Amino acid sequence: MKNHERTNSKTRMPVIAALVIGLAGGVLISNYTLLGEDLSVSSDTSEAEEKEILYWVAPMDPEYRRDKPGKSPMGMDLVPVYAEEKKEPGILYWVAPMDPGYRRDGPGKSPMGMDLVPVYADDTAGSKGININAAVEQALGVRTSEAVRRSLWRKVEATGYVGFDESLVSQINVRTEGWIERLLVSNEGQRVRKGEPLFEFYSPQLVNAQKEYVQARRRNDARIEAAAKEKLLALGMQQADIQQLAKTSQVTNAVPVLAPQNGTVTSLNVKEGMFIRPATEIMSLADLSSVWLQAGVFESQAEWVAESQPAEARLNYIPGEVFSGRVDYVYPVLDPKTRTLQVRLRFDNPEERLKPNMYARVTIFGKSHPGALSIPR
Template sequence: MNFRLIILTTFSLFLVACGGGNNNESGKSASAQESAVEHGVKHQDSKYVCPMHSQIIRDKEGSCPICGMTLVEKKQKAKGSGEKVISYYRHPHKPTITSKVPKKDEMGMDYIAIYAEESDDSSNVVISPRIVQNMGVRTEKATKSPLWRRIQTVGYIGFDETKLRHVHLRTNAWIEKLYVKSAGERVKKGDVLFEAYSPTLVNAQEEFLNAYRSTSKNLRKASEDRLRALGINSITINEIKKSGTVQQNIKIYADQNGIVSNLNIREGAHVKPSTEILSLADLSSVWLLAEVFERQTDWVKVGQSAEIYLSYLPGNVWEGRVEYVYPSLNQKTRTLKVRIRLENPGEQLKPNMFAAVLIYGGAKNNVVSIPREALIRVGGEQRVIVQVKPGEFSAKNVVSGIESGDFIEIKSGIDEGDIVVTSAQFLIDSEASLKASLNRMSDFETTESDNKKKITGSGVIKSLKPAENKINLAHNPIEALGWPAMVMDFAITQDVSLDDFQVEDKIEFTLIEGSDGYSINSITKISTTQNSK
């Protein structure tokens, strides 16, 4: 009986042992199946990255060679989860300043990488293809190329002052007869302009005739030189020699071709040497006097080519070169006068004509430029509408530079290859502005209800700049922003007073993010008691 009981017990234990072994194997198999997806991740190469400088990547733990921060493990993603795509890079302190490529700010800190899933595109405008077509939206790429400094201005035609002649007598006289009656009359070289009577000229002729009858060559020469010094030309002197008589009225001749630009006397008038009787102007060449705006004064140089257009002769273009740049600006108009000399064989160019001028001021190389019509100027801001992808548009603030014809330089805000909208951009901009305003209102409500998290820090005051609304701090690391300890300037909000603080005070502060970066909106002095604790 006992023997049978022993056999039955032994057999039961054997069955239990076999069943338990099967369960154990099944558990192992299930465990292996559950960790199969994770298995590949565990065996991927571990990477450690600096939280401040994303370009610093190591295969093992350590510290960043730039800022000294401890490297953190870079989380690996399972297959199929997708890689993060960097949308753009943002200034570490000024969120409105962005770049498509990694770069450093003015303090040497790296721009922060903003990934596609992190970028705020809530103010982007999405338009269906049909509406885009109906609106007549046209786009063009921003290009990088030389941009000519073209100065578009206005000017007027003036006399070539090197060919302007003023006629004066060299002694007191009376105008007995005028051969030119009005300004504008054309004369040729050698034409008689007027006749004048002068007692001084009569006496000089008598002395000349007496000397001419003598045998003294020196006396003859001296008396003839006196007549020339008084303004009598060779024609009149030869006539006196031939006739042997004194001419009561002396004829004055034109010594160049031209027109009478000014006629200041009439017959019978008494004149002095200081009296300008008339002026002769030769119009075979003229001056164009152009006015250049003060901001463009550095562009214009002597020798640069220029084109001149006149409204009364549409389609005609006169070419010239900058002959002279005047040294001072007009105090009233704040413009710089530039002189261009033009040949005028047919005398088509008349003095005081109004002209449009285009001066080529040289090229500025490797600049990003867009069509001028794509730039939107609103108040003190400049922006463009950028096509993010077909049917989606975003408004970008930009800083513009020089203008050249139909194109304008963009110094910052967009990069080469960005697609900008050149028509219907004002409608899209209005929609983007409205959407951004609604988003800001929504953010404000969320902030009020959720009590937006504060970014706090501590440090020591190094200098106070109340006039600039700034404070210089040696702050400790700010983990919320990933900033290491450093010395830097912070802007302070209007409600923060610095009256109760001084240099070397230890403080705690809170930061808020604005359009110009992070600003301090509250400061608390750390008391001695707190320090001891």
């Protein structure tokens, strides 16, 4: 009996020891697990505390915002919204400040000896665009502007020279032989008014025609008088001078030749007392209140130009001044040497600021495109 009890006692001892060790291990493992959980929570809380809280929102309604912790309308705890960390954009490459086409993978010097500047990736835009360094933008003169809808024209840029409006140029000639008795225009560039005498002309043929007219009137022969009057007109005598002759019957040896228009004397080819014929180019007058501008348009742009299109002219000697005109005529033949098409433009010139032979830069506005999306300069 005693042996049996002793045997049972020996058997129970290892079992009890195992139970004690198991309980201790369980408590130890449990403590380590809890400790790990505590450390994990502590780490998350520490990271959360380091982030900046922007505001607090309701879990079920992000539009419900508050500046501090609290309860949502549904009785739930508000949750914080943290500020996102700002990431430094990565450098794509390095460029020369004065030549963005000069690229390198790292810092260095440009061919002009300037420090290369970085070009950054545009991470904030969520696209594959790039941000250019401010120094590069300044060197390139980059500007921004809002796009607008407006009428656009196909512009044709050309150069040309100011010339006389040929429709306002008069050539002074006589219709019979004779002499300049008195020259009333002294030099080129002199301004004259319409009806103002230019010179006095003596012609034996014109004197004889006046005498025939006086005699025809004295005969009271209407047919002969009309024929004599037509002869005076054909020889260039003015209607007013013929009426004066009919009234006084006094023959004028030196007949005045009058200016047919307002203008400037652009050429003077005679002297006082000079013998002249009908073919003699005595002088010419030009009215500069309107001028032509002859411009050459490239062959590739010839189809863009048409009559009546608006145009602008700029001259170097009048900086900032813009003169407005129109296309007056497009010549039908291309210049085979320059491969340009001549275009004639007309400009009003009341102050005579545009002077013949001046060089000008011309802009011709072709067909318009209304409502085109564009960026203003």
